[in-house]
Amino acid sequence: MRSSLRNWRYREKTGTQIKPEQHLLDANRNIRELIEDTSIPTSVRAELSAEFEEISSISTKLRNGEIHIAAFGRVGVGKSSLLNALLDREVFSTSPLHGETKGEDRQHWQTLKEGHVVLIDTPGIDELDGEEREQLARRISHRADVTLMLCEGDLTDSEFQALQQLCHSRKAVLLVLNKSDRYTEQELRLLLQRLVERCHELLPPDRIITASAAPRPETVIRVNAAGDEIETVRELAPETAVLKERLWTLLEKEGQTLAALNAAIFASELDEKVATRIVAARKTVAEKIIRNYCATKGLLVALNPVPITDLLAAAGTDVAMVIHLGEVYGFKLSRREASKLLLTISAQLIALMGAYWGMNLVSSALKTASAGLSTALTATAQGALAWYATYLTGKMAQTWFSRGKSWGNAGPQQTARRILASLDRDSILKTARDDLLTRLKGGS
């Protein structure tokens, strides 16, 4: 999976021309593989369940050939009204009051070749006390294939930032200056010019369009033959012709590619998230395993003290620990391989720790042992050392596995040095001692 995505990204970067259908096939395959990847630990799936749900719905969307267009913008700019105007029906509820649209709302619009265009309404951004809704709006438009960013005048700072974010996420974005009926022709021209200038780094001029989704009725005053003023109210039709035309050009040319690209971007984002979580999950599990073996070995030594120098020798528990750790990282190690790895590790640790292995460490372990348990004192100190030695061994093995069964450029010696330098010896010894005393006292 990960390699196929990498190929996909690579092709993206090198800019090789790929047919839209190929994009679609690639995206579909990548997504299915991600959904079905059995090597992803259940804990990681659970953590990313929202994303996996989303990717399943993206997969369905791709299969149905759906293209999603989302309206995005401040509350009250006319998002719901604009989508209604495109549909020519009152489907999405609108209101002069703030915050009429509470969640995500969608409606099939038109059928395009073999696919369907779906319009999606979102709650507004910039809404007081509406952080959750704002998050939702951002998420929806981030996932949509085309975003209509609406405004009703010059862009506020936060609108401009929102537009920047959208454009940077490689989305197809159209900026719609709505409520054009509120401006004179000249005002509108100037406003449009201002928007084109402000957004020249973000959008080409033909992606900035004026519209009036729900123009206010016009009041016309006429004077009749008798000289009386007569007020009549004239309903105005929505003005969305230019927007529709631009949208259709965009969709007919690139619709399916946009959908596929969008899905692929999402898949690769999720793929990266999965990879990061897997690393984290493995780390947590590995740490638990190491600590369990530390306790086992520590107890064993506390009950049957052995010469200190033997602590680093490969013992049965260490072999079991290494094999167990290998499994966490997806490697199956034979006992022979595990013993070989342990020999390398212990050679490094003995070489590095030789000098104070006998002196400093023992006195440190003894110092931290509590009085009142004098009979258990030496035994616990020895056990704590065994605990510590196992911990170091485990950390070394974990590093080797995490680098794909290799010491990498650092080599085993550098790796051992780094691990030793990164650990606070005294606090680990204290942890070890406390752990052992608890277990000895509790008899567990």
Ligand SMILES: Nc1nc2c(ncn2[C@@H]2O[C@H](COP(=O)(O)OP(=O)(O)O)[C@@H](O)[C@H]2O)c(=O)[nH]1
């Ligand atoms: N004058 C005018 N008012 C509009 C236009 N479009 C929407 N409105 C009004 O703006 C208000 C908010 O519209 P709505 O669609 O609910 O905005 P949303 O919060 O962005 O979905 C409503 O009272 C609409 O009638 C327009 O083109 N011209």
Ligand SMILES: [Mg+2]
């Ligand atoms: Mg609305």
